[in-house]
Amino acid sequence: MNWQSSPYVPLLLTSTAISVGVAAIVWRRRPAPGALALTLTILAAGSWSLASVFQWASADLEGQHFFFELRFAFTELLVVCFLVFAVQYVGFGERLSRRAILLISVIPIVTLISLWTNVPENAYLQGSSLVSLGTFNALAVRFGPIFWVHTIYDYALIVVSLLVLSQAFIRSPRLYRGQLAATAVAAIVPASGSFMYTSGLNPFPYLDATPFAFTFTGLVLLLGFYRFRMMDIVPAARDTVIQNMDDALLVLDPRFRVVDMNPAAERLFRTGAARAIGEPVEAILPAWTALSTQHPTMEDLREAEIVMPAPENLSGAAAEPRYMELRVTPVAERSGQSGGWMVVLRDITERKRADNALREAKETAEAASKAKGAFLATVSHELRTPLTSVIGFAKINKKRMEDVIVPVIPAGDARAGHAIHQMGENFDIIISEGERLTALINDVLDLSKIESGKMQWHVVNVSVHQIVDQATAATASLFAQKQLALIRRIEPDLPDVPGDHDRLVQVVINLLSNAVKFTTTGSVTCRVRRVDSQVVTSVIDTGIGIAATDLDKVFDEFVQVGDPLTDHPQGTGLGLPICRQIVESHGGRIWVESVPGNGSTFSFSLPLAGSPAALQTAAASAPPEAAHAQAPA
Amino acid sequence: MTSILIVDDEPHIRLLIRQTLEELEDDGVELMDAADGESGLQTIREQKPALVFLDVMMPKMSGFDVCAAVKADAEMQSTRIVLLTARGQEADHQRGAQAGADSYLTKPFDPDQLLATARDALHL
Numbered sequence A: 001m002n003w004q005s006s007p008y009v010p011l012l013l014t015s016t017a018i019s020v021g022v023a024a025i026v027w028r029r030r031p032a033p034g035a036l037a038l039t040l041t042i043l044a045a046g047s048w049s050l051a052s053v054f055q056w057a058s059a060d061l062e063g064q065h066f067f068f069e070l071r072f073a074f075t076e077l078l079v080v081c082f083l084v085f086a087v088q089y090v091g092f093g094e095r096l097s098r099r100a101i102l103l104i105s106v107i108p109i110v111t112l113i114s115l116w117t118n119v120p121e122n123a124y125l126q127g128s129s130l131v132s133l134g135t136f137n138a139l140a141v142r143f144g145p146i147f148w149v150h151t152i153y154d155y156a157l158i159v160v161s162l163l164v165l166s167q168a169f170i171r172s173p174r175l176y177r178g179q180l181a182a183t184a185v186a187a188i189v190p191a192s193g194s195f196m197y198t199s200g201l202n203p204f205p206y207l208d209a210t211p212f213a214f215t216f217t218g219l220v221l222l223l224g225f226y227r228f229r230m231m232d233i234v235p236a237a238r239d240t241v242i243q244n245m246d247d248a249l250l251v252l253d254p255r256f257r258v259v260d261m262n263p264a265a266e267r268l269f270r271t272g273a274a275r276a277i278g279e280p281v282e283a284i285l286p287a288w289t290a291l292s293t294q295h296p297t298m299e300d301l302r303e304a305e306i307v308m309p310a311p312e313n314l315s316g317a318a319a320e321p322r323y324m325e326l327r328v329t330p331v332a333e334r335s336g337q338s339g340g341w342m343v344v345l346r347d348i349t350e351r352k353r354a355d356n357a358l359r360e361a362k363e364t365a366e367a368a369s370k371a372k373g374a375f376l377a378t379v380s381h382e383l384r385t386p387l388t389s390v391i392g393f394a395k396i397n398k399k400r401m402e403d404v405i406v407p408v409i410p411a412g413d414a415r416a417g418h419a420i421h422q423m424g425e426n427f428d429i430i431i432s433e434g435e436r437l438t439a440l441i442n443d444v445l446d447l448s449k450i451e452s453g454k455m456q457w458h459v460v461n462v463s464v465h466q467i468v469d470q471a472t473a474a475t476a477s478l479f480a481q482k483q484l485a486l487i488r489r490i491e492p493d494l495p496d497v498p499g500d501h502d503r504l505v506q507v508v509i510n511l512l513s514n515a516v517k518f519t520t521t522g523s524v525t526c527r528v529r530r531v532d533s534q535v536v537t538s539v540i541d542t543g544i545g546i547a548a549t550d551l552d553k554v555f556d557e558f559v560q561v562g563d564p565l566t567d568h569p570q571g572t573g574l575g576l577p578i579c580r581q582i583v584e585s586h587g588g589r590i591w592v593e594s595v596p597g598n599g600s601t602f603s604f605s606l607p608l609a610g611s612p613a614a615l616q617t618a619a620a621s622a623p624p625e626a627a628h629a630q631a632p633a
Numbered sequence B: 001m002t003s004i005l006i007v008d009d010e011p012h013i014r015l016l017i018r019q020t021l022e023e024l025e026d027d028g029v030e031l032m033d034a035a036d037g038e039s040g041l042q043t044i045r046e047q048k049p050a051l052v053f054l055d056v057m058m059p060k061m062s063g064f065d066v067c068a069a070v071k072a073d074a075e076m077q078s079t080r081i082v083l084l085t086a087r088g089q090e091a092d093h094q095r096g097a098q099a100g101a102d103s104y105l106t107k108p109f110d111p112d113q114l115l116a117t118a119r120d121a122l123h124l
Helices: A008-028 A035-057 A061-089 A098-104 A106-117 A145-171 A174-199 A210-227 A235-244 A263-269 A287-294 A349-408 A414-451 A464-482 A501-517 A548-553 A575-585 A613-621 B011-027 B037-047 B063-072 B090-099 B111-122
Strands: A125-132 A137-143 A248-252 A258-261 A303-308 A322-332 A338-347 A459-462 A485-490 A497-500 A523-531 A534-541 A589-595 A599-607 B003-007 B030-034 B051-055 B080-085 B103-106
Touching (some): A035 A061, A035 A210, A061 A098, A061 A106, A061 A125, A061 A145, A098 A106, A106 A145, A145 A174, A174 A210, A248 A263, A258 A263, A263 A338, A287 A303, A322 A349, A349 B011, A349 B111, A459 A501, A464 A485, A464 A501, A464 A523, A497 A501, A497 A599, A501 A523, A501 A599, A548 A589, A575 A589, A575 A599, B003 B011, B003 B037, B011 B030, B030 B037, B037 B063, B051 B063, B051 B111, B063 B080, B063 B090, B080 B090, B090 B103
Parallel strands (some): A485 A523, B051 B080, B080 B103
Antiparallel strands (some): A125 A137, A248 A338, A303 A322, A322 A338, A459 A497, A534 A599
């Protein structure tokens, strides 16, 4: 094989290099639809250019002829791949099966075989010869009928590809229009070069300008990639989203006529796009009339909620209306003029229904809580008034009896003395039971207030020493009655804890009186110590203790553990639950350890650091009025 | 003559307080009562008692309102007022203090304590 120097070779090499470079760029974006087909298309163009390089570099007929025939393989590859790319890029990829691609490729393959085998004889090429163009030779060919079949078919494929792209072009926003225009130009320029060569309108004798045009194609595609972000954002994805989204989408022109709608909108309005397009929007969306009355220019309307009549179901029964959220976005043209409106309708019926159910549940719960609070306040008031009489008159009667009656009873009257003694005891029972009822009412009110978050906490830095002092003083008479010793073991230098002083005293009083209640011999110890970042107060008794199975229950409401006949239950059954509520509201913990027969240890911890969040929120959420809880008179 | 007014809509409570304070009559104290806020206020205005035991929750006019009216009036404001609250609620005490009450007792109150309060107020 002999070689020659041709002026076209450097140009064709440049075109090859650009094609390879552009193919590499597309290959990097291969997740995009159509990227593989486009890479192959550009590589085919590059190979075509390279084959042309070798053709023009060959000096003899044999060499030129070989490379001339070879390049047709790349021509065929190029047109088929370009069609595949066009279809995939605009989002019709799924409509193009392998079988369809194979079918499209039948004519190119058959014509290529005919070319390379020369069967039927001279059907593709009728002859070729070398023509001298001064310093170098060119190939002159005469084409046979099969060539024209192949050429017309190829042009048809190119035209179909361009039609597919233009379909997308019409429906696309600016960015995609740029992409599609670049693609079309990139295809049309080399196709024109090819047409000049085959049609005989060629200004350059014997020169097929197509591979040269690929230089331009490569540059236009580069523009497409970097200026219009081709293969980064592809129209196919956008179309798929709009076609498949659940929200109904309407596009309106500036005069509010429908220009486009997606399948979700067709379903919502129970109409076809073909019928609705061109109609005023009110025709399919009657609620628009009211909206446009409120917002004549639509400029100030961005979001609205509308109710649409329910779709009729199969049984013909009326379903509930649907609540739709409607969003209007102006579509601005490049000039800044209104290009129309985009209306998105989202079905929010389920959300609304859930919201309503939630609100109703909350209102019911709040009403119930309020009713419970009001009920307790009323009951408390209604019980308190008669209790005041019961306790008050019992006390007065006892006093009158002691002050007035007892002195006048003769000393020797044993029967009267016995009766007086019994009456005194009976008055004491009436008084103490009345006081127990009062305590129960107070406890129920306390518990209800803490549980509903209406307790007013007065959080200050409190000294645990002082709390124990006050609780000890308040329970001193109980200890004296049962002749029990109270042992205090309080660590020196304990830091203050944030908390409600009176409520914490209430906790310690409760624990101390419980300890006294269940202890007959021995002592009660009050121990306070610091454990890590907490102050732990324990009340340790040597009383009857609590069975292991009952330990969990002692902090439950209205539970008094033990045997009611032998364990002398007293109190309301609410003392420990209240202690637990108070301690937990302080961010602390309360617990009990016990060995039946040996005694029990009740302990509670209070955190040292910071003001307990529960108290703060309780204080913040309870307005001063809330605590009155007054009952109607 | 020194007098004490008892204002409560519950007749038993009025009776209880009256019996509790009965022994003060030996010291020349006159006991009066009223069954609601309005008539209580009228009695205070006309009789100018030295001390009033005033129930909070009453028909027509609450104890808070009576107390506020008394303390706002220059002629009556020297009257000492002890509120009888339904519950030892601090909020009630705050409202009572705002209305100008001198002290309060929580129902059910202890007759001895009520008597001591009265003696203390009247310096007896």
